[in-house]
Amino acid sequence: MRLDKYLKVxxxxxxxxxxxxxxxxxxxxxxGKVAKPGAEVKEGDIIEIRFGANVMKYLxxxxxxxxxxxxxxxxxxxxx
Numbered sequence: 001m002r003l004d005k006y007l008k009v010x011x012x013x014x015x016x017x018x019x020x021x022x023x024x025x026x027x028x029x030x031x032g033k034v035a036k037p038g039a040e041v042k043e044g045d046i047i048e049i050r051f052g053a054n055v056m057k058y059l060x061x062x063x064x065x066x067x068x069x070x071x072x073x074x075x076x077x078x079x080x
Contacts (some may be wrong), residue, residue, distance in 0.1 A: 001063045004037035010075040
Protein backbone atom coordinates (compact mmCIF):
# COMPACT_ATOMS: atom_id res chain seq x y z
CA MET A 1 0.00 0.00 0.00
CA ARG A 2 1.22 3.53 -0.73
CA LEU A 3 2.54 5.45 2.26
CA ASP A 4 0.29 8.48 1.76
CA LYS A 5 -2.81 6.30 1.48
CA TYR A 6 -1.85 4.31 4.60
CA LEU A 7 -1.41 7.51 6.61
CA LYS A 8 -4.87 8.67 5.53
CA VAL A 9 -6.72 5.35 5.96
CA UNK A 10 -5.19 4.77 9.41
CA UNK A 11 -6.05 8.38 10.29
CA UNK A 12 -2.53 9.16 11.48
CA UNK A 13 -2.81 12.14 9.11
CA UNK A 14 -6.36 13.27 8.31
CA UNK A 15 -5.98 14.16 4.62
CA UNK A 16 -4.02 12.52 1.82
CA UNK A 17 -2.83 15.87 0.47
CA UNK A 18 -1.36 16.73 3.88
CA UNK A 19 0.31 13.29 3.96
CA UNK A 20 1.77 14.00 0.49
CA UNK A 21 3.12 17.37 1.64
CA UNK A 22 4.69 15.83 4.76
CA UNK A 23 6.40 13.15 2.65
CA UNK A 24 7.60 15.64 0.03
CA UNK A 25 8.97 17.86 2.82
CA UNK A 26 11.16 15.01 4.09
CA UNK A 27 9.31 14.74 7.42
CA UNK A 28 8.26 11.09 7.01
CA UNK A 29 10.61 8.11 7.07
CA UNK A 30 9.99 4.38 6.80
CA UNK A 31 12.46 2.06 8.53
CA GLY A 32 14.92 4.94 8.98
CA LYS A 33 14.90 6.14 5.36
CA VAL A 34 13.17 9.31 4.15
CA ALA A 35 10.17 8.16 2.11
CA LYS A 36 8.25 9.54 -0.86
CA PRO A 37 4.42 9.46 -0.88
CA GLY A 38 4.40 6.46 -3.24
CA ALA A 39 6.71 4.31 -1.09
CA GLU A 40 5.33 0.85 -0.36
CA VAL A 41 4.38 0.12 3.25
CA LYS A 42 4.31 -3.46 4.60
CA GLU A 43 3.26 -4.97 7.91
CA GLY A 44 6.07 -4.65 10.43
CA ASP A 45 7.44 -1.38 8.99
CA ILE A 46 8.16 1.52 11.34
CA ILE A 47 6.94 4.94 10.20
CA GLU A 48 8.50 8.02 11.79
CA ILE A 49 6.81 11.41 11.39
CA ARG A 50 8.33 14.72 12.48
CA PHE A 51 5.97 17.62 13.29
CA GLY A 52 8.09 20.50 14.50
CA ALA A 53 9.99 19.29 17.57
CA ASN A 54 7.71 16.25 18.01
CA VAL A 55 8.73 12.88 16.58
CA MET A 56 6.15 10.08 16.51
CA LYS A 57 6.91 6.46 15.61
CA TYR A 58 4.28 3.98 14.48
CA LEU A 59 4.54 0.23 13.87
CA UNK A 60 2.38 -0.94 10.95
CA UNK A 61 0.17 -3.77 12.26
CA UNK A 62 -2.31 -4.31 9.42
CA UNK A 63 -3.01 -3.01 5.93
CA UNK A 64 -6.54 -2.40 4.67
CA UNK A 65 -7.99 -0.33 1.84
CA UNK A 66 -11.11 0.72 3.78
CA UNK A 67 -11.48 0.92 7.56
CA UNK A 68 -14.20 2.28 9.80
CA UNK A 69 -13.18 5.24 11.93
CA UNK A 70 -13.50 3.18 15.12
CA UNK A 71 -11.16 0.48 13.76
CA UNK A 72 -8.51 2.80 12.28
CA UNK A 73 -6.39 2.92 15.45
CA UNK A 74 -5.96 -0.85 15.24
CA UNK A 75 -3.90 -0.50 12.05
CA UNK A 76 -0.84 0.72 13.97
CA UNK A 77 0.87 0.78 17.36
CA UNK A 78 2.64 3.81 18.76
CA UNK A 79 6.32 3.09 19.39
CA UNK A 80 8.30 5.28 21.78
